[in-house]
Amino acid sequence: MQYTNKGLSVERQIQLYRRMLKPRMIEEKMLILLRQGKISKWFSGIGQEAISVGVASALENEEYILPMHRNLGVFTTREVPLDRLFSQWQGKANGFTQGRDRSFHFGTQDYKIVGMISHLGPQLGVADGIALANVLKKEKKVTAVFTGEGGTSEGDFHEALNIAAVWDLPVLFCVENNGYGLSTPTKEQFRCKNLADKGIGYGIESYTIDGNNILEVFTTVDAICKRIRQKPAPVLLVFDTFRMRGHEEASGTKYVPQELMDRWAAKDPLENYLEFLHNENILSEEQEVQIKKEIIKEIDENLQIAFDEPAVSSNISKELSDVYCPFDYEETSPNGEKENIRLVDAISSGLRLSMEKHDNLVVMGQDIADYGGVFKITEGFVEAFGIERVRNTPICESAVVSAGMGLCINGMKAVVEMQFADFVSTGFNPIVNYLAKSHYRWGEKADVVIRMPCGGGVGAGPFHSQTNEAWFTKTPGLKVVYPAFPYDAKGLLATAINDPNPVLFFEHKALYRSIYQEVPKDYYTLPFGKANLLREGKSITIATYGAGVHWALETLEKNPEIEADLLDLRTLAPLDIDSIYTSVKKTGKLIILQEDSLFGGVASDISALVMENCFEYLDAPVKRVASLETPIPFAKNLENNYLPKERFTEALLDLLRY
Template sequence: MNYTKKGISNRTLVDLYTRMLKSRMIEERMLVLLRQGKISKWFSGMGQEAISVGVASALLPEEYILPMHRNLGVFITREVPLYRLFAQWQGKAGGFTKGRDRSFHFGTQEFKIVGMISHLGPQLGVADGIALAELLKGQKRVTAVFTGDGGTSEGDFHEALNVASVWDLPVLFCIENNGYGLSTPTNEQYRCTHLADRGPGYGMESYTIEGNNILEVYRKVNDLAKDMRSRPRPVLLEFETFRMRGHEEASGTKYVPEELLETWAQKDPIANYEAFLIKEEVIDPSEIDRVKSDIEAEIGAHLRSAFDEGPVHSSEEGELRDVYKAFDYREVKASGPVEKIRFVDAVSQGLFQSMQRHDDLVLMGQDIAEYGGVFKVTEGFVDAFGKERVRNTPICESGIVEAAMGLSINGMKAVVEMQFADFVSSGFNPVVNYLAKSHYRWGQHADVVVRMPCGGDVGAGPFHSQTNEAWFTKTPGLKVVYPAFPHDAKGLLATAINDPNPVLFFEHKALYRSVYQEVPSDYYTLPFGQAALLREGNAVTIVAYGAAVHWALATLNDHADIQADLIDLRTLAPLDIETVYSSVEKTGKLIILQEDSLFGGIASDIAALVTENRFEYLDAPIKRVASLETPVPFAKNLEDNYLPKHRFYKALRELLAY
């Protein structure tokens, strides 16, 4: 291995060595603890220490790094206290996740480290968002994100590199090409000669680096980072290295040819570098012994601290509290003049006024800039706020949701427009696994609103007509809002943007230009978790949300003899079940109308909750009315048959007659 120390101080040369050595010695101790059953799992980075240490050492302490399983050297370089790492790996409260996640599945704002999730790809797009925030705030900083050769096969890799290239984001995409994705060799992962060869396809420069050579890694990353701070752009780095142990310890290395292990053992990044330092008289063997002794003592002391800590304590209250970041709702009362506007205008007004109030709010979505979005909600926004804050995106829902998470991590707010709610399926993973779980896992909120133009009755067919709220009400950590009227849409959207938690904001397309209401012109907010009682009566309770509210209203208007409480839920998570309970206590009968298909929907949960908690008040079985168990059809007569609005009156009459 060819080393050259030109331009690197002796102090830095020794620091690089010490950080790699500490990583190796910690790993060796963890393998012993694993065999003793004192930690549950270990993903070894032995043989790859030069990459983590070299990259982290070249970056500034205030620059974010997004590591993976084999990047212990990042944490060592950033001087994360060892006892906290040890407590993390033992599932104790002294770690970073209160025992809620394991290994390196955590982040820490204190050390500007954002950990991975098991779905490897999302962190690449998150790095884009962090880097975008740096640019928007005028910070000359680089963001580094790691992935493996296997992770480059995921679509998130393509989306993240493409977005970074299009937006000139200063992201270092670091690929640790260690030969295998678990047991799958690289020749079954890709066909290009080097993964760095993919860089030109995205219009970005790329380099293949000898990943076991700490000085080559450090020097190249240091030079690139300095240049990227003054000339922002993404760079793709492929570090050629090898994983000397199994994917994790249980998997072993039987699938690896022995001669391959022997070849790479001769390229050990620590042994070779140590020999170089001794030869260059930068360090002598006695000093190495002292360094090892100091590290061993440090590991021992911190392990004792972690072992002395008792098991993590759990309470139902504490667990539920940490799912969401605390939100101090501030009511802004409606004032000033009112005007009769459409639902779509109310959404646009609420969004526009929130952009005025929050200088750190960024809008992202397909065609939302000059074109104003397919529903023209953001028409004129570019003139008012500029293209930096109103950003057209490539067609990559996953990458943009991830970028929104990155903006939040770096202290900004984001609203992502799904062109149609149906398309969120292409960004489902980061919504339900990253946005929803981050605060519970390591206290990082996701200040992201995802706007969801949804619903049928518009002849748009199976891929532009779904109302898929139940996908998200199932997922702890998300808030789900579904207004039926312009006044509610404007006020609830303002609250959604103020709330630091991830919000899915459903906007029914059929209501956009068909429903008008008197709406205050000025900014105002409405609280989550408060249903609206639209009609009052003693005979039956009707619960609905979205377009179904209007179907229920039309039915009651056509049949004035029906005396009903009509409840518009407005928000589904949090759900105002108490208002439903109070009404059922009065009427004794409950019917729930939803546009979504029946099985597994909101109506089912409301029915179950009422049965469990107010059964003694019921005078009849609860009825649920919903769309057919089919995809949403296109032809009008088929869609009319699919939707439940024409079946609702019959079901209501049956319930009243029970």
């Protein structure tokens, strides 16, 4: 291997050696502990230390870095305390996830490190969001994010590169090309001659670097960082290296030809660099021995701290409370005059006033800027708040959701508009696996609202008409809001934006321009988890939300003899189950109406909860009414038959007669 120090000081060259040696020695110790059963799993980065150390050394300490599970050198270069790392790997409370996640699946704001999740791809979009926040705050900072050559096959990789290119974001996309994705060789992973060529299609500057040469890694990345701090732009860096051990220790390396192992063993980044330092009289053998002694001492002392720490204990109350970031709801009452407006206008007004209240709030979505969105919610927003805060996005739902998370990590707020709620399926992974789990895993809030235009009755067919709230009410860590009236929509949207937790905000398209209400012109909030009792009666309880509220009101108007409690749930997570219990205990009968298809929906859980907790008060079985178990059809007659509006009246009367 050829080393060129390019004017680096002796101190820097020795520092790079020490920084590579430390993770190597930690890993060698961890492999012993793995065999002893003192840690449960290990993903080895032996042979790849030059990449982690070189990149982390080129970044400033206040610049975010998003590593993978073979990047121990990132954590040690950032001087993360070893006792906490060792506790993390043993699943103890002093670790960064309090035993809730393992290995490198964690982040820490103290060291500006954002760890990976096993799905790999979302962190690339998160890096976009972090970098975007830096640009908007006019901070000349770089963000570095790691993935492997296998990860470049994921859609998130391509989406993230595309967004970074379109928005000129200062992101280093660092690809560790180590030959195998678990056991799949690169020839079965991609067919382009060089991975760096993947940047060409996105107009991104790209380089292939010898990932085992610490001086080449550091000097190249350092030069690029200095340049893109001044003139932001993404760069794709492909580091050629090799994984000398299994994907994780249990998988082994039997699938790797021995000749390949031998060839890369000869290119060991640590041994070759040490030989260079000796030959150049930069590092003496005495200094080498002394450095090793110091690292051994540090490892042993911190291991003992971790070993002495007791096993993590389980506290149900704490486990449940840590799913969500604490949110102290502040009631803001309206004071000014009212106006008679539609649901769509109320949402637009609520969003506009929140943009005025929170100058760190960014809205993102397809066609939302000059065009104002397909439903014109954001019409005029560019003139009011500027193109940087009202951002058109490419058709990249997954990376856009992830970018929202990145904005939040870097001190901002995000509202993401799904053009239609149906399209959220292409952004599903970062919502349910990243946003929903971040606070529980490592205490990081996910201050992101995802607006979801949804629902049938408009003849839009199977891909523009779903009401898919049950996809998200199942996932701990998410909040789900579903207003039926303009007044509620405006106040609940303001609360959703104030809330530091991820909120899915459903807006029924058929109600957008058909439902009017007197709504205060000024800013106000409404609490989550409080149902609205619209009608009072003693014979039956009706629980519903969204368009179902209006179907129920219409039915009651046509049947004035029915004495019913009508509960508009308004939020589904948190759910005001206590109001349902109170009503059921009074009426003895419950019918639940939802637009979603029946099986696995919100109505099923409400029914189960009432049966478990109010059984002795019931005078009849709980009844659920919902749409057919089919995709929602296009033709009007088919759609009318699919929706439960007419069947609800019949079911309501039947239950009253029981």
